[in-house]
Amino acid sequence: MGDQELTWRGAAARWDRKLFDGVARRRWPAGDRVLPRLGRAANHGVLWGGTAAAIALLGSTRDRKAALCGAASLALASATVNTVGKWSVRRARPLLEGVPEVRRLVTQPKTTSFPSGHAASAFAFTTGLALGAPGWGALVAPVAVSVAFSRVYTGVHYPSDVAAGAALGVAAGLVVRRVARGVELARLNPGDERKATEAPALPDGAGLTVVVNTGSGTAAYAGLDVLRARLPKAEIVECGGAELAGELEAAAARSAVLGVCGGDGTVNAAATAALRAGLPLAVFPGGTLNHFALDLGLGGAEDTCRAIAAGRAVRVSVGRFTPGPDPEDGRSGYFLNTFSMGAYPELLRRRLRWAPRIGGGPAALLAAWKVLRAERPVRLSLAGRPQSVWLLFAGNGTYHGTGPTPRRRDNLGEGLLDVRLVHGGGRPGPRLFAAALAGPLSRSPVHTATRLRSLRIGDIPPGTPLAYDGEYTPAPPALVLDTLPDALTVYRPA
Numbered sequence: 001m002g003d004q005e006l007t008w009r010g011a012a013a014r015w016d017r018k019l020f021d022g023v024a025r026r027r028w029p030a031g032d033r034v035l036p037r038l039g040r041a042a043n044h045g046v047l048w049g050g051t052a053a054a055i056a057l058l059g060s061t062r063d064r065k066a067a068l069c070g071a072a073s074l075a076l077a078s079a080t081v082n083t084v085g086k087w088s089v090r091r092a093r094p095l096l097e098g099v100p101e102v103r104r105l106v107t108q109p110k111t112t113s114f115p116s117g118h119a120a121s122a123f124a125f126t127t128g129l130a131l132g133a134p135g136w137g138a139l140v141a142p143v144a145v146s147v148a149f150s151r152v153y154t155g156v157h158y159p160s161d162v163a164a165g166a167a168l169g170v171a172a173g174l175v176v177r178r179v180a181r182g183v184e185l186a187r188l189n190p191g192d193e194r195k196a197t198e199a200p201a202l203p204d205g206a207g208l209t210v211v212v213n214t215g216s217g218t219a220a221y222a223g224l225d226v227l228r229a230r231l232p233k234a235e236i237v238e239c240g241g242a243e244l245a246g247e248l249e250a251a252a253a254r255s256a257v258l259g260v261c262g263g264d265g266t267v268n269a270a271a272t273a274a275l276r277a278g279l280p281l282a283v284f285p286g287g288t289l290n291h292f293a294l295d296l297g298l299g300g301a302e303d304t305c306r307a308i309a310a311g312r313a314v315r316v317s318v319g320r321f322t323p324g325p326d327p328e329d330g331r332s333g334y335f336l337n338t339f340s341m342g343a344y345p346e347l348l349r350r351r352l353r354w355a356p357r358i359g360g361g362p363a364a365l366l367a368a369w370k371v372l373r374a375e376r377p378v379r380l381s382l383a384g385r386p387q388s389v390w391l392l393f394a395g396n397g398t399y400h401g402t403g404p405t406p407r408r409r410d411n412l413g414e415g416l417l418d419v420r421l422v423h424g425g426g427r428p429g430p431r432l433f434a435a436a437l438a439g440p441l442s443r444s445p446v447h448t449a450t451r452l453r454s455l456r457i458g459d460i461p462p463g464t465p466l467a468y469d470g471e472y473t474p475a476p477p478a479l480v481l482d483t484l485p486d487a488l489t490v491y492r493p494a
Helices: 003-025 029-041 043-058 061-089 117-132 134-153 159-186 224-230 243-254 264-277 291-296 301-310 343-358 360-374 428-436
Strands: 208-213 235-239 257-262 281-285 313-322 333-335 338-342 378-382 385-396 417-423 447-452 454-458 465-468 471-474 479-491
Touching: 003 159, 029 043, 029 134, 043 061, 043 117, 043 134, 061 117, 061 134, 061 159, 117 134, 117 159, 134 159, 208 243, 208 281, 224 235, 224 301, 235 243, 243 257, 243 264, 257 264, 257 301, 264 281, 264 291, 264 333, 264 479, 281 291, 281 301, 301 479, 313 385, 313 465, 333 465, 338 343, 338 378, 343 385, 343 465, 343 471, 417 454, 417 479
Parallel strands: 208 235, 208 257, 257 281, 281 479
Antiparallel strands: 313 333, 313 479, 338 385, 338 465, 378 385, 378 454, 385 417, 417 447, 454 479, 465 471
8 A cells, every 4th residue: 555545545534533523513402302313213224114114105106116216225225334335444433532422322333334324224215215206305315314414423423434325325226226117117018908900000100199298297308309200290289287188189180190298197188089089099108107108018209109100009998987077068087097086086186286385295295194184984885885985996907916006907908997995994094004915806894806897886975086097076976987998099019
């Protein structure tokens, strides 16, 4: 080791100790009360595991996936710190001279100091979470920073230990996110839907009109440049908000194929216009979730363009509820993914109301707290039998996975409703949590699941909300759920 390197390392060590002593000398009365407790709460990942469990219980499907990525990132960072980091450097813990007694931990760590495992876990979980759910990540980030700082504040780590741990945690989050993205893409396997022979091939896009919802989560980044290059004669209409439904109907009236770019709610509106006009639908995934596109096997604009140029399409089933969202027009409503009543629509209603003022993540948390604290089960009749339910879920086709609102489908042409109930009684939190642990077709005092072709729902209390494909509307006094097998033609590559 050369003299220059020794000099550099000595200077770094002095700088490290100087920062450590500077923190020790500062007096933060609030910090003395909060930071040691926060550090203890993060021992063995308990704080982050609890956070992940709360998000999984209260959040959306995307939030649950992000929480899972956060937990996996934490596990990777922790394993790296404890198997490589701690034993490769073997740095001694700081001397506690100058650290006030009130800050010191009752039980001092016995492992080596470099890098900080608490900082690595905190930043790994936050990175993995934020990459999938930025709103939740923004809420958790200040807590992660506080946990990392608490390790210097309580005298168990040098600042460089914490910085190295944080960097390792961020790297672990990026690695897990990349792996998770690969797994998600591997999900894009076409199902067994029946081929549609009547879909026209449009090699240059002539006859295709694509309506782009500019208000969708990722519409601006959805690969529209690919669409313009591959199908140059396609007409592209950009709109949002109240204009969307009218633009979709107008596009369906003048086109051979109706295209749409947006999330699941936008795709639902386009599917409704395509069904009523008898047109094939071309989906360009451009929303926050894109459940329908993923279950169909569409990974992006390139897949859709290739299918349109070759005229490759399949027929999918569509869920229907009658009367629809506007009972005055006498027409049915449709859902490509899910229909629900009970706790989830109420949560969605509150979240949509508060999100413009406080942001999506805080709105979801506040809405969940309100619903789990004050909501009552919905009393209605199902097939003529009185029922009390916390949640009624109906999927367009069989979903795989456990719980009341499961995850994915292998076949969109099945023509069955996947109906799941969380029965009333008790409080919503424990009931929904117990249902989340139940099997996909379990029958228990908490959770029931079955597959039906139709279901009549009556005696719905006034003001009860319903949700379909992420959209919210008040429910009528009675309605019928059923499916339309092979009703919609959708482009998909072979």
